[in-house]
Amino acid sequence: MTFYDRNDELAALDTAFGSPDHEFYVVYGRRRVGKTELLKEFCTSRPHIYFLAAQEAEHRQREKFVEQVADGFSDRIPRIDGWDDAFEYLGEKLASERRVVVIDEFPYLVDENDSVPSYVQAFVDEQLQHTDSMLVLCGSSVSTMESEVLGHESPLYGRRTGQIDLQPFSFQQARDVISYDIVDAIRSYSVTGGTPLYLTLFDYDRTLAENIRSRVLSPTALLYNEPEFLLRTELRTPARYMSILEAVALGHTTPNDISGATGVDPGPLSKYLQTLRRLRLIDRDVPVTASGQKSKRSRYRVADEFLRFWFRYMEPNRSSIEEAPTVVFDGTIEPDLPTHVATTYEEVCQEAVWEAVRCGDIDPYAKVGRWWYGEEEIDIVGLAPDDDRILLAECKWTADPVGHALVKSLRSKAESVRWGSGNREEQFALFSKSGFVDGLEDELDDSWSLFGLDDLERLFRPASQAYESPDS
Template identity: 80%
Template sequence: MTFYDRDDELESLRTAFESPGHEFYVVYGRRRVGKTALLKEFCADRPHLYYLAAQEAAYRQREKFVEQVADSFDDRVPRTDGWDDAFDYLGDRLAVEDRIVVVDEFPYLVAENDSLPSYVQAFVDERLQETDSMLVLCGSSVSTMESEVLGHESPLYGRRTGQIDLKPFSFREARAVISDDIADAIRSYSVTGGTPMYLTLFDYGRSLAENIQTHILSPTAVLYNEPEFLLRTELRNPARYLSILEAVALGHTTPNEISGATGIDSGPLSKYLQTLRNLRLLDRSVPVTASGQKSKRSRYHVADEFLRFWFRYVEPNRSSIEEAPSLVFDGTIEPDLPMHVATTFEDVCEEAVWELIRRGDLASYSDVGRWWYGEEEIDIVGLAPAADRILLAECKWTGDPVGRGLVADLRAKADSVRWGPRDRSERFAIFSKSGFDDGLGDDLDDNWSLFDLDDLNRILSNT
């Protein structure tokens, strides 16, 4: 399988490995995000030992680890009575010959033996530091990695020499995989999101409709039950979490709305929401002008485009999909898909704003995000407190060109955004899938910027 991008992460690992002395790296992130692929690409042409932990008894985990060490060094498998013996054996081997040692799915080991971090600490302090070898602990349970490896209470705290929190691909990064034109790429990305496994499953020589029906709506397809699989590997009783994700995907975004849609009282609900945030399946947002911790105007959204698509269209229609998937696509998904894509388009446009800021093609803004108050919303608002400057932008995924009406609406809504002094400097931008009415740009002053899909393609091009 082709390995895409991750150049910065590979360079970080290469630099660490080639520097003198030992290295202890931590690599973590959501499932399917490509952690194992990254580490295998890094290890491919270097001496390494790769151990993938499994959900099995502690003694069997240790036996397999020792067997992997012995195999890597072409050695006879020794007898070990505990993890301290296992790490001593690894230390003896590394004292003779340096290696990259990768322990993948480390949380599985911790689940069976919560003393593992202490054994690793002793190994790092007493054996690894005397070598030029590199230890990498990798895991998909973000909460376990952050508490048991990176957290202040962990025996391993302060030992790591580097860490990589691997995230899904941005739209710009995903373009290396998606070979469609910009409009179709946005549509595809609204279904797959930036998770490498999902991105690479699609055949971009076929239509989006064919890909959806083949890889998602077919009961035999790998993505048909994917969200359930993800939740069941993380949670013992995922039913309520599934109902929360479905409610949010269907537009119930405030705690009160989620509670009403799921029947879960606000007390327990807050714990479920926090768990889903820890798993990086839900994101919480507040208006960009508000305080993130104190604001009561929070909204939740599904943190992954594929999961948002699945909970919006697949989960509510499972029975019908089992009987007639093509009818579900034609009658339910296809007519509503532009509404789904429109949300993704807003995220793509925000990504473009940050890219323009990085390039210096747009004035700098320290905070960029959505704004809302009551019934009024603005898709993108950028704040530059030091300069008393504000950016207000709308994103339109419609079949018609944007006209003067939207310009007037955005100007009017700007007055509702209570931020900065009265004489603040205001900048405006509009992103449009279908372009703009003839002459609109000529009617606007230099405080306005208009971007069509061709502009977006240039901004977010990988070339």
Template identity: 80%
Template sequence: MTFVDRADELAALERSFESPGHGFAVVYGRRRVGKTALLKEFCTDHPHIYFLAAQEAEQRQREKFVEQVANHFDDRVPRIDGWDEAFEYLGERLATEPTVVVIDEFPYLVEENDSLPSYVQAFVDEQIQGTESMLVLCGSSISTMESEVLGHESPLYGRRTGQIDLQPFSFQQAREIIGYDIADAIRSYAITGGTPMYLTLFDYGQPLGENVRTQVLSPMAVLYNEPEFLLRTELRSPARYLSILEAIATGRTTPNEISGATGIDPGPLSKYLQTLRRLRFIEREVPVTATGKTSKRSRYHVADEFLRFWFRFVEPNRSSIEEAPELVFEGTIEPNLPDHVATTFESVCHEAVWEAIRRGRLDSYASVGRWWYGEDEIDIVGLAPDADRVLLAECKWTTEPVGHGLVESLSDKAARVRWGPDDRDEQFALFSKSGFVDGLEEELGDDWSLFDLAAIDDLLSGPS
């Protein structure tokens, strides 16, 4: 598979290696997000030892690690009785040759020996510091990486020279992989999200529906049980978490709504929500004009497009999919997909706003997000406090061109957004899948910007 993007992350790793003295980087993120591909790409141009841990006995893990070190330096494999001796041996060899040492899936080693971070601490403090080498610890278990490597209580706390919390691709990044036109690219992204492995499973020479049938709805496909696998790698008892994610994916976004849909009392629910947030399965959102930590108007949404798709369409229909996947696709997924994609389209338009700001197509804004109060909601609101300027925008994934009705509705709602002085500068934008009625752009003033799919495609696929 061709390596895609990650230029910023590669540059950060390169800076860590090239800077004077040793490097100690931590790379973590959800499974399938491309950590291993990133590190292998980085290692290509450097002398390196790449060790991939596995879920097996500690002694065998240690033996494999020492064998790999010995092979790299053309040594006879020494007799090693503990991890302290293994790292001491590694340190002796690194003193002779600057080398990148990657330990991938480090949490598997910690599972077998919870003292391992202390051995790594001694290695960093006493041996690698005097070299030009670089140690990289990588892991998919976010809970373990944040507690045992990055946490305040970890022996390794404060010793890293860099860290990368690797994220899924944005739509703009994924566009390099998705081989459809802009409309189907957005539909496809609404199903796969930005996880590199999911993106590359689709055959973009086939219609989108065929990819859904073969790669998601087939019980033999990787993606059919993927969310369950992800949850079981992080949680011992995922049943309640599954029900919470399904509730959020099907539109219950407030704590009260989630509690009502799952039957979980608000007290315990808050702990489950906190865990799902920490594991990057959900995100908490407040209106862009509110203060995040204190606002009581929070909503939750599934943080990944594929998970949102799976919990909305696959999990509730498993029995039917096992018997007649084609009927589920034609009767449930296909007719409801536009509503699902509409939410993704809003996120794509958020990306387009930031890109338009970078290119000078829109004025600058310090923060961009959703806004709601009571029954009113606006898809995108941008705030520029230094200029007393606000951007108000709507995104429509509809089959009909946008007309005067949306202009009037947005203008009315703008007055109810309580932010800034009375004489603030108000700018407006409309994003539409199906374009705009004839003459609309000419009728509106300079404070309105209109973006159809071609304009969005130009922003998100052309050069910055």
């Protein structure tokens, strides 16, 4: 399988390994985001020990770890009584031979013995720091990694020399995988999101409809029960969380709306929402002009496009999909898909703003996001406080070209955005799937920027280059 992107992360690991001193890296991020593939790619051309922890009894975890270390040094397996002995054995071997040591799914070790971080701390302080080897702790349980490895209360706090919080691919990164034209690339991204595994499951020689039917709607497909599987690996009782995710995916975005849709009282709901945020399954947004995260105008959204697709279409129609998946696709999913994609398109356009800034197509902004107040909303607002400049933009995923009505509407809504001075500079942008009415661009002054599909194609041109290690 081709290894896509992750050039920055691999370069950081390369630099760390090239250091003459010891290195202790922490790699974490939610499941399926590609942490293991990243580390395997990094280890390929380097002497390494790779240990994948499993959910099993502590003594078996320890035995397998020691076996892996012994195998990595072509040594006989010693008798080990505890984790302190296991890490001491590893330190003795690293004293004479340089290695990258990866412990993947580290939280599984902590689940069986919460003293393991203390044993790792002793290993780092007393042995690893006297070598030029590299230790990498990796985990999918973000909460465990942040509390037991990175947190202030952790014995390991302050020991790491670097960390990578691995994120799903942006649309720009995913574009290197999705070989459709720009329209179908956005539509496809609205289904798979930026999770590398999901992206590579699609066959881009087939239509998007065929991929949805075979890769998502088929009961034998990996993605058919994927969100439920992910929740069950993180939560003992996922049913309530699934109902909340479904409500948010269907457009209930405020706490009151979510409470009404799910029947969960506001008090308990806040704890459920906090857990889902901790698992990185939902995000909490506030208007870009709000002073802080305590704003009462918060909204929630499903943090991943595939999860949003699944909870919008799969979860409410599970019984029907079991009986007649084609009927569900033709009658429910396909007719509504443009509405679903429109939300993804706004995210893509927001990313395009940053790309346009990078390319010099528009002026720079320090902050970009959505804005709303009461019934009024603006898809994208960019703020440049140092220059007293604001960007106001709308995104239209429609079959008709954008015309003068949207220009008039955006100008009117700009007056409601209370930010900056009375003499602020206002810039405007329009993004349109179907282009613009004839003559519109000529009638607008230099404060307006128009972005059609050709412009997005240019901004998101695929890199089409897989990473090659400098040592390979």
